Amino acid sequence: MNINNNYLIKGNALDVLNKLQKYYTGKVKLIYIDPPYNTGNDSFKYNDNFNHSTWLVFMKNRLQIARELLSDDGVIFVQCDDNEQAYLKVLMDEVFGSKHFISNIVWHKKRGKDNSAKYLSVSHEIICVFAKKKQNFIINRIDLEEETEKAYKNPDNDPRGKYRALGLWSRQQGGSLFEFTDKNGNWFSKRLWLVNKDTMTKLDKDNRLIIVGDKIYRKLFRYENEGCIPETIWTKLSNNANAKDEVKVLFNSAIFDTPKPESLLERIIQISTKPGDLVLDFFAGSGTTGAVAHKMGRRWIMVEQMDYINDITCKRMQRVLEGEQGGVSKNHNWQGGGSFVYVNNIDFLNNNDYVNLIYSQDKVCKH
Helix, strand or coil, X not given: CCCCCCEEEECCHHHXXXXXXXXXXXXXXXXXXXXXCCCCCCCCCCCCCCCCHHHHHHHHHHHHHHHHXXXXXXXXXXXXXXXXXXXXXXXXXXXXXXXHEEEEEEEECCCXXXXXXXXXXXXXXXXXXXXXXXXXXXXXXXXXXXXXXXXXXXXXXXCCXXXXXXXXXXXXXXXXXXXXXXXXXXXXXXXEECCCHHHHHHXXXXXXXXXXXXXXXXXXXXXXXXXXXXXXXXXXXXXXXXXXXXXXXXXXXXXXXXCCCHHHHHHHHHHHXXXXXXXXXXXXXXXXXXXXXXXXXXXXXXXECCCHHHHHHHHHHHHHHHCCCCCCCHHHCXXXXXXXXXXXXXXXXXXXXXXXXXXXXXXXXXX
C-alpha cells in the first residue's frame, strides 16, 4: 500500500481501520467523522434497558484504533447531536484521556426555524474535539472577519503598512503601575498600563505609540496579525440545507438528508492541518471530507461500507478531479487534478490479490 496515495475504500470501518494500522499508525494528522447518531432512524434502534450501550461499543472499538492512527500532534473531530453527545464526551475521555480534550464546538446547522417542533427548534450539532497529545497540537488561525480587516488603516502613511490602534491603559486592576514620559516630552501621570515600562519605552523608540490627549495607543500592524483564534460557536459555516444543495448540483438529487457542507470541513481542515497532511474519514457518506481535503492540497483516506459509495462518493471524487466548481472550489482556485485509488476489496490492504481502480484527472486504470 502506497501511503502517498489518496484512498477511497469500500468496507466495514472497523475491518479497514484494523488493516490500516499496518501502514498508518502515527501518520494521520486529522480524523473527522460524522457517525450514525443513534436516533432510532438508523441501524441503532433503542433498547429499553440499554439504549446507548450498543452505540457506545460500536464507537469505542473504532475510536481506540483511530487514536493509534493519529500522529502525536494529531487531532480528531467527532460530530454528533444531543442524543449522544454527553455519552460521546465520556467515552472519548476514556479513550483519549480527559486531559487531551480540546473543546466542544457548536455548529449552527439549520437554515431556518422548525416551528413544528414540540418543544424547541433544534438548530445545532456538537463536534467533540480531542488531541492525541494536547501539548503537541497547534491550532491554526483563521482569516480575519471583514469588519476586523476594515479596521486596519494607515492615516499617517506609516511605511510599515496598515495598523490598528490599541489602547495601552488598563481598564482592570491588573497591569504595571508607572508614570511615563515619551521621547517628545509628553508626560503621563502614574497609572496602570497593559505593558511594563521597558516595553512602553521600546514601543516609543520604534514609533509605535499614538498619543491622543492623556491616552496612549500602540500600533498593531496588519502583517503582525496572523489571524483569529477560532471560537467554539460556528454560526456562519453554511448548513445542512445548503449541503444538500451542493450534493444536488452534482447528482440532480439531494440523496442524503443531512450531509455536511464543504465550508464546515474547510474550517476543520484549515485549523488543524497544513498542505500535505493526511486526513481520515471512516464514515465517508457523500465524500465531503475527501472533496474538501483534495481541493485544499491534503492527502486523504475515506472509508464507506454502503453500496452508494460506487454511485455517489466515488463519482463525486471523480468530479473533484475534473475540476468541479461547487462548494469551496473558488476559495482555493480549484481547477482539478490529482488522483485517488478506489479499493472495493479490502484484502488489498493485506497485499493479497485485489481489485481497485486508480482515478486521475484524465484516466481510469484497473488493477
